[in-house]
Amino acid sequence: MTSKTAHIVDYGLGNLFSIKNACLKVGLTPTISSLPQDIERADIVILPGVGAFGDAMTSLRLKGLIEPIREVAQSGKPFMGICLGMQLLMTSSEEFGYNQGLNIIPGITSKLQTTYDNDNRPLKVPHIGWNRINTPILKEALEDNKWKNTPLSNIKEGEYMYFVHSYYVIPEDPKVVLSNTTYGQNTFCSSLRMNNIFAVQFHPERSGPSGLKLYAQLNACSKES
């Protein structure tokens, strides 16, 4: 059986080596480039990202990557956005003024506000460190295990993942939210799924064995499809 290829979209931002190492660890064959044809060719596409939303969109535009990414979203091919790569999927962002996003998932990106914990200590922004991910409680009847058949399927409820961010996404449709995370008085969407599009605010490649389980499941999900 040949290994699936996971293409990591390189648009000049962020450390892609830890993502590459995580792919290798779970038996995926990673490729890294800014070439649109590599996105088309890959079995799985990963959109990473650290840095500013506006700069990232400019860079994607200059490299001719916006349309290829939108096409992947349409194609049904497994796709994972990480951190800024999740935020870019939204319609727009309020980071340094108004910025248009990829508009693959209707919604916005908003800034975390500094809040206080129970001991009245400020919770600093950026939010850096390990935090829990939990299934959201919706008003309508709770589905049995929302994480089934997603890359989170082997992750336990309330698992800790590693976060580094100042912004978070608010999808228009709450049903796409797979998990929420609470930081002070902020509770935000920490992972989502819409059809083939899966995205996480945390960094699974820096989240120890639990994060690797997510990569392994991403690999397994793509084999079924």
Place this chain on the structure above:
Amino acid sequence: MRIIPRLDIKGPNVVKGVQFEGLRVLGKPEDFAKYYYDSGADELIYMDVVASLYGRNGLLDIIEKTSREIFIPLTVGGGLRSIEDIRTVLRSGADKVAINTAAIQNPDLIHQASQTFGASTIIVSIEAIRKPNGKYEAYVDYGREATGVDACEWAIKAEKLGAGEILVTSIANEGTGSGFDTELMCRISKSVSIPVIGGGGAGCLQHVTEVINDGLVDGVSLASILHYNFIKQYSVSGSDYSNEGNVQYLTHQANTASLSRIHGATITELKQYLTRNGVACRQS
């Protein structure tokens, strides 16, 4: 709360001194890193202790080797002087860099690095000593050179220039096991709105809760308290440490009196202790 083992690295070895002096060879970074990853460390710091004095060696190999097996954030510092140096270290597999000497000499490096790699990649490391007037002065070159720069003012400036986090080390407490300089940590934490990691002085579990509660830090960097506990179980027989500095500790010839204040612990023991004392942390 983040628990962050710090490996001071000299050539191919982990070393540890007291107040950055009298470095003892403790073992191989690869072994320490793997052990701490497996036992639930939240991040790791590698500090190349001689790079800013003699130039770099071997560190990139160590980063590359360990980053293939260790899936938690890795910060690398020591002797990084330029955007190119930072890029090289990140390309070897580091997630963040810590800069001290070069940033003091050229503060614009923080701005450039933050713009190039993102603020969350750039940690400004501040090593400080308390002066008779009660103020703290920043030192460079692994605690050897005074700068005349006030540590708190420098932290504020570093944040403005785009630093994502501050790593604060008390030189006087470092390696002594006498506890953290919570006053220094508290002053810096209150001066900035970015996360502060405090280090230098932990001798027992209680010191860690003190620096969290009184020093108001967002992460704790630890060395002796973890290292000396680990090497009790660590065999050196397979490695050749000849010509690698002071290996007396490893060969059991050391006078361990100076370590009497270090009450070693595992990360699991530490996290259980913190949880019992109301500090939320990740249990693996």
